[in-house]
Amino acid sequence: MHTRRYHHGDLRAALLTRAEQTLREKGPGALSLRELARDLGVSHAAPSRHFKDKQALLDALALAGFERLAAALTGSREAAGEEFADRLAALVRAYVGFATGNAELLDLMYTVKHDPAASDALITAAHQLGAMAEEMVAEGQRSGEVRQGPVDAIAMPVFTTLHGYASFAVSGVLPAAEVESGLDAVIAYMLRGCAPS
Amino acid sequence: MHTRRYHHGDLRAALLTRAEQTLREKGPGALSLRELARDLGVSHAAPSRHFKDKQALLDALALAGFERLAAALTGSREAAGEEFADRLAALVRAYVGFATGNAELLDLMYTVKHDPAASDALITAAHQLGAMAEEMVAEGQRSGEVRQGPVDAIAMPVFTTLHGYASFAVSGVLPAAEVESGLDAVIAYMLRGCAPS
DNA sequence: ACCTGAACACCGTTCAAGT
DNA sequence: ACCTGAACACCGTTCAAGT
Numbered sequence: 001m002h003t004r005r006y007h008h009g010d011l012r013a014a015l016l017t018r019a020e021q022t023l024r025e026k027g028p029g030a031l032s033l034r035e036l037a038r039d040l041g042v043s044h045a046a047p048s049r050h051f052k053d054k055q056a057l058l059d060a061l062a063l064a065g066f067e068r069l070a071a072a073l074t075g076s077r078e079a080a081g082e083e084f085a086d087r088l089a090a091l092v093r094a095y096v097g098f099a100t101g102n103a104e105l106l107d108l109m110y111t112v113k114h115d116p117a118a119s120d121a122l123i124t125a126a127h128q129l130g131a132m133a134e135e136m137v138a139e140g141q142r143s144g145e146v147r148q149g150p151v152d153a154i155a156m157p158v159f160t161t162l163h164g165y166a167s168f169a170v171s172g173v174l175p176a177a178e179v180e181s182g183l184d185a186v187i188a189y190m191l192r193g194c195a196p197s
Numbered sequence: 198m199h200t201r202r203y204h205h206g207d208l209r210a211a212l213l214t215r216a217e218q219t220l221r222e223k224g225p226g227a228l229s230l231r232e233l234a235r236d237l238g239v240s241h242a243a244p245s246r247h248f249k250d251k252q253a254l255l256d257a258l259a260l261a262g263f264e265r266l267a268a269a270l271t272g273s274r275e276a277a278g279e280e281f282a283d284r285l286a287a288l289v290r291a292y293v294g295f296a297t298g299n300a301e302l303l304d305l306m307y308t309v310k311h312d313p314a315a316s317d318a319l320i321t322a323a324h325q326l327g328a329m330a331e332e333m334v335a336e337g338q339r340s341g342e343v344r345q346g347p348v349d350a351i352a353m354p355v356f357t358t359l360h361g362y363a364s365f366a367v368s369g370v371l372p373a374a375e376v377e378s379g380l381d382a383v384i385a386y387m388l389r390g391c392a393p394s
Numbered sequence: 395a396c397c398t399g400a401a402c403a404c405c406g407t408t409c410a411a412g413t
Numbered sequence: 414a415c416c417t418g419a420a421c422a423c424c425g426t427t428c429a430a431g432t
Binding site for chain 2: 428
């Protein structure tokens with residue numbers, strides 16, 4: 001009854017938590033199932049009960065990332081005002097904030113998968129993010145703040161710009177010091193792409 | 198004199214060529230220095246003469262990717278007309294074409310590096326791509342086809358959109374069948390972001 | 395200068411066996 | 414159901430030694 005095994009059924013969650021920590025601190029190359037097991041005090045074979053292989057763990061990590069990012073975007077919407085420009089700015093700041101705060105994870109989320117079967121869930125998760133952008137654009141069209149036309153022909157380029165900016169920030173192409181200051185120009189450019197007539 | 202060792206000094210090049218091939222065919226996870234050495238008929242320790250470690254090989258691969266991408270973009274410029282819209286479209290198509298044709302490599306090129314020292318060359322290479330976009334925008338400003346203002350406040354969002362689109366195409370978020378058909382909307386959106394007044 | 399061969403300390407994955 | 418321990422077939426990296 002004392003010091004009973006750490007995991008009474010949540011080894012899976014513990015593995016994910018620890019894995020994300022080492023992903024953040026040491027990068028994806030340093031992620032080892034055996035080391036994870038060691039850190040958590042289980043045998044090196046234990047993780048295989050919960051993840052059929054290393055890629056399955058990485059996929060689960062990426063999926064959790066998409067869920068947290070979606071939550072952050074939803075949250076940004078509530079905090080924003082009613083104007084389209086406000087909402088867009090809030091969305092952009094939330095996405096870029098998540099990206100810079102979780103660089104390695106964002107990288108993992110959008111990494112080319114070589115098991116196309118396993119990546120279905122990830123692509124669906126990414127599409128849900130896109131759907132949020134589409135919804136925002138559609139509302140902007142209704143209120144007249146966004147030009148008319150097929151929603152995805154407007155929302156997709158906007159979301160693409162957003163992701164490209166996040167990707168540059170994450171990869172270091174855009175220096176950390178310039179991420180914040182460059183945001184205004186990017187948002188203004190997006191608004192120009194959305195503006196009526 | 199017969200069947201003399203395959204490498205009279207170009208093991209380095211042979212490693213890079215072979216590495217890119219397996220990167221393309223089997224993904225980055227399947228890339229092993231030992232297997233590379235086996236395939237090329239050298240001892241497993243031979244690669245270390247040319248690349249201090251596996252990451253150095255990956256970095257060299259990424260750098261070569263940037264050089265080829267830069268060449269492709271330069272080529273697109275020569276094939277395009279004089280109008281800004283033409284040049285932009287050609288640049289976009291060249292970048293996206295490279296991305297879809299070299300998905301794993303593009304991923305590698307923009308991957309988060311954990312050795313900041315080694316990634317300087319890669320960031321510089323990415324900046325050279327950005328400089329090409331800036332030059333194009335600057336010319337568009339001179340000819341009056343692009344609105345006035347700080348060059349980078351226009352060129353950066355454009356380049357960001359381009360890269361985001363390529364990234365979505367590469368990651369599979371944008372289905373392969375939609376990459377071509379979505380390009381027109383993206384280009385139109387970019388032009389709107391650049392248009393005067 | 396460039397490569398080999400052996401050695402070291404790791405990996406991921408599988409599978410019988412334990413509780 | 415969940416985990417262990419041993420086993421297997423790999424890794425990357427280093428280093429004396431060869432040519």
